Each structure stands twice: as structure tokens, then as C-alpha cells.
Ligand SMILES: Cc1cc2nc3c(=O)[nH]c(=O)nc-3n(C[C@H](O)[C@H](O)[C@H](O)COP(=O)(O)OP(=O)(O)OC[C@H]3O[C@@H](n4cnc5c(N)ncnc54)[C@H](O)[C@@H]3O)c2cc1C
Ligand code: SF4
Ligand code: FES
């Protein structure tokens with residue numbers, strides 16, 4: 146990574162906004178754009194790239210509606226500065242169905258009726274994709290009784306791992322089985 | 332949000348020089364705390380210096396049988412590391428009890444111990460707060476104190492209008508585990524590199540509540556070292572919170588039990604991760620019975636100062652932290668190790 150710098154504040158600080166040139170790969174498409182250094186990934190996706198699948202629930206890391214896959218791992222796009230993730234590969238819930246075929250997690254959410262209003266759903270789905278990958282890699286959770294054993298997709302494991310995605314409609318009772326189904330457990 | 336310049340220098344030395352040269356420059360790790368505070372107007376830097384891709388993202392074995400953890404290692408990666416899960420369960424458990432998967436994937440080992448307090452007045456720029464605006468007073472005194480300190484505060488009830496008062500707690504779970512593990516912090520500053528015991532990183536508010544740690548402006552955490560635990564040592568982290576998941580600690584306990592030694596660190600009770608050295612001294616060499624642990628905690632908590640508050644205050648933390656210590660130590664001493 147070459148060194149980069151945008152803006153040169155003087156003694157009194159920067160009065161005007163500072164622009165930064167970045168490149169992101171979003172749902173498989175490379176995007177070059179100029180963003181204010183203050184722009185989050187969430188606002189870049191929604192306001193600049195017109196991808197409204199990540200939602201702005203709280204904008205403070207407290208709800209999970211903005212969850213995307215960032216370089217393969219689930220992450221909150223509302224607390225990530227776009228300029229700090231220059232070069233990143235991002236997959237949104239929209240991009241999971243590339244080619245028109247639903248991702249197994251998306252299909253499981255339909256099969257299990259795992260949403261009502263749907264506002265939290267894109268974040269839930271990206272988070273679930275991340276959870277299944279973390280379980281495959283053998284990552285433990287707070288619900289794992291044995292930290293050194295390979296985790297299983299029990300109800301408690303799924304509920305704990307998905308706790309960062311709030312659902313105001315309370316569809317949790319169907320979200321847990323959907324994640325288990327997508328993980329081949331039910 | 333105030334505009335800011337952004338830099339990602341070529342290496343850590345240049346990052347340190349850049350921040351040291353400007354009073355209002357800050358480092359950026361995963362951003363999960365700093366970006367929130369930028370939005371709230373609590374952090375108002377002129378320049379943000381991204382160090383996430385400059386510090387090490389590796390966990391390596393050290394010659395003494397411990398581990399060195401690079402500052403850019405994420406909280407998720409650290410909790411998932413086999414060596415950490417097997418040798419330092421207290422650390423894996425503390426990490427997994429903190430925040431959520433989406434946050435832990437961003438949060439770094441350098442940024443986590445330096446996250447700011449979750450005091451609701453600190454994050455609300457419309458209220459007086461000595462930590463955010465020196466000399467304005469402390470809105471927490473007599474306000475919402477459920478998440479505030481009982482240890483390390485003056486024996487007299489704090490004065491809300493006094494310019495140095497602060498009863499905030501440090502919110503990190505990981506930091507409580509690092510305190511009990513006698514970790515060492517590797518720091519690079521404008522004057523060179525230094526190593527300090529993790530237990531000396533954080534400070535009490537004292538005469539300057541704006542400072543959470545002893546780090547000078549421009550000092551960068553580059554790594555955290557874990558010494559090996561004594562042979563046969565067992566360790567655990569226990570966190571009590573208002574929800575089963577995705578909530579900060581009301582109180583938490585990190586414990587290490589080894590032959591003739593009990594080490595205890597407490598979270599959610601003070602401005603810093605609180606190493607319970609008085610209780611440790613009482614327990615040293617003696618039998619680790621429930622009675623002994625209760626007595627040791629009574630000694631530790633003699634100077635505790637519960638805070639009244641409009642939410643009922645935080646006096647509940649005093650019996651709660653003792654019960655949590657008793658339960659944690661009981662689990663560590665009663666189970667047959669696998
Ligand atoms: C909703 C929510 C719930 C949470 N729950 C918990 C919880 O239960 N338990 C818990 O422990 N935490 C919790 N967190 C906090 C989270 O763990 C921290 O925000 C995170 O660990 C900070 O790491 P970071 O790398 O993102 O830091 P950043 O936000 O990048 O930085 C934090 C601070 O450290 C400085 N900094 C960063 N890296 C370095 C470095 N290498 N050297 C020197 N200074 C540096 C920055 O300038 C900044 O001041 C929660 C956060 C949110 C938003
Ligand atoms: S407790 Fe500390 S952080 Fe909270 S309002 Fe008082 S001075 Fe500010
Ligand atoms: S919008 Fe990001 S967590 Fe709520």
C-alpha cells in the first residue's frame with residue numbers, strides 16, 4: 146500500500162471539506178469515486194452508488210441494519226470510513242443474488258418466513274452469511290461451552306452470533322431456524 | 332461532523348511523526364469508536380491518521396512461551412486463535428463477551444483498550460462533562476450512574492460542579508483480561524519505543540479526567556505481549572450485563588487461579604480495569620474457600636463509594652461484584668481440568 150494523504154490542515158485546522166479519491170469493488174463491480182473524507186461506507190453505498198440494500202437504522206453501531214461483507218467478513222458499514230477502506234471488496238445483500246439466483250441464506254429466509262417489514266433483513270442476511278463462514282472456520286462464540294471444540298449451529302449459538310442484528314418486528318423466532326437451514330442443520 | 336484531512340503514511344514511524352506534529356491529529360484503528368465519536372461531535376480532529384494497515388496483523392510465539400499480538404489484529408482473529416483459546420481462555424472469553432461479530436471484525440487490539448467511556452453525558456455534547464469539556468462539571472453525579480464507578484473515586488461524595496470530578500468507567504472487556512494476564516504494551520512514540528505493563532496504561536481521573544491513559548500525544552500502540560501463565564493455571568472471564576448479549580458490562584471479573592495464587596481484575600467498577608491487588612494479597616498462599624474469597628473482596632471493597640443516581644444509583648455493584656468473583660473462582664477451582 147503506498148502512502149496517501151488528503152488535505153493539509155493549517156494551524157487553525159481544516160475549515161473546508163476534504164475530498165479523497167478511492168476505489169471500491171461493490172458486488173463485483175469496480176467503482177472509482179471521490180468522497181468527502183467524512184463519508185462512511187454506508188453513505189457511499191446508499192447515497193453515491195445507489196445501493197440501498199444496506200440500511201441506516203441507527204448510524205452508531207447499535208443495530209446491525211448496515212451490515213455488509215467487507216473483504217469477506219461481516220462488518221458494520223456505518224462505522225467504517227470509506228477512505229480507510231480504499232481498495233476493499235464489498236458484498237451487499239443485493240450482490241448475494243448476482244445472476245438472479247438467490248443465495249442459500251436468502252432462500253432460507255423466504256422458506257422460513259424470517260422477516261416481516263424487511264427493514265433489518267439485508268443486514269440479517271449479510272450477517273448470517275458471515276456467521277456461517279465463521280462457524281466453518283471453527284470460530285467460537287460467547288455461547289460455546291467448550292472454547293476449543295468446533296462449534297455447532299445450535300439455537301443458542303445462532304442467537305448469540307446474530308445478536309448484533311436487531312429486528313424491531315421481532316422475527317427472531319424464524320430467523321434462527323433460517324440460519325440453521327442455510328447452514329445445513331435443519 | 333467537522334472536516335478533517337486523512338493520511339495513511341508509509342510506515343508506523345511516519346504515522347507517529349505525523350500525529351505528534353499536530354495537536355489535533357488522531358490515529359484510526361478499526362474506527363468503531365472513533366467514527367462514532369466523530370459523528371457525535373465528541374472527537375473533532377483536524378487530521379485522521381490510519382494505522383490499521385501499518386501495524387502488524389500477526390500473533391507470534393515469543394521466546395518465553397508467550398504471545399505477541401500485533402496492534403492491527405482484530406478482536407475476532409484474537410478470540411479465534413487456537414493458542415489464545417487453549418492457553419488464555421480468559422482473553423478469548425472477554426473478547427467474545429464484547430460487542431458483536433460485526434464490530435469485532437473491525438475492532439483492533441490497539442484501538443480496543445483506547446476506546447472512550449460510554450458515559451451517556453460524555454457522548455452528549457449538550458451536557459456538562461469534565462472529560463469532554465474540562466472544567467464544565469460532571470453531569471453523571473446524581474444523574475444516571477448505573478454504568479459508573481464505585482472504586483477509585485474519592486471517599487467523599489463527588490461534587491457535580493467541581494472541575495476535576497469524573498466517575499466514568501472504562502468500557503473494554505478485553506482490557507480487564509489483559510490486566511489480569513500481566514500483559515505488556517509495546518508503544519512507539521516520537522521519542523522512541525517503550526514497553527509498559529498493561530496495568531499501568533490506564534489511569535484514574537485524578538487531576539485530569541480528560542486523560543484515560545498515560546500515553547502521550549503521538550504515542551502508538553504497536554503490539555501487546557502476553558507472558559506465559561504458570562503451569563497448570565486456569566483462567567476465566569465472567570460478565571454481568573443488562574442483556575444476554577450486545578451490552579456493556581455492569582460488572583465483570585477476569586480471574587487466574589494457579590498453585591498458591593489467585594489473580595483478579597474487575598471491569599465496570601472504575602475508570603480503569605481494576606486489578607484487585609488487595610484481595611489477591613489476602614488470598615495469597617491460603618486456602619481458596621468461598622469464605623476466604625468473600626473476605627478478600629470485603630477488604631478490596633472497603634474504599635468503594637456507591638453513587639446515588641436518578642436511576643437508583645449503582646450501590647448494587649458492590650454485592651454483585653463480590654458474587655461474580657465468588658462464582659468465577661468457584662468454577663475455576665471446582666471443575667476437574669480436561
Ligand atoms: C454498539 C457497540 C457495542 C459495543 N460493546 C462493547 C462491549 O460490550 N465490550 C467492549 O469491550 N467493547 C464494546 N464496544 C467497543 C468496541 O469494542 C471498540 O469500539 C473497539 O474495540 C475499538 O477498536 P477500534 O480498532 O475500532 O478503535 P478506533 O475506534 O479506531 O480507535 C479507538 C481509539 O484508539 C485510538 N487508537 C486506535 N488504534 C491505536 C493504536 N494502535 N495506538 C494508539 N491509539 C490508537 C484512536 O485514536 C481512538 O482514540 C462496542 C461498540 C459499539 C459501537
Ligand atoms: S462521569 Fe466523567 S465522562 Fe461522565 S459526565 Fe462525568 S466527567 Fe463526563
Ligand atoms: S446503522 Fe450501522 S449498526 Fe445501525
Ligand code: FES
Pocket residue numbers: 259260261262263264265266311312313314315316
Ligand atoms: S423484519 Fe421488520 S425490523 Fe426485522
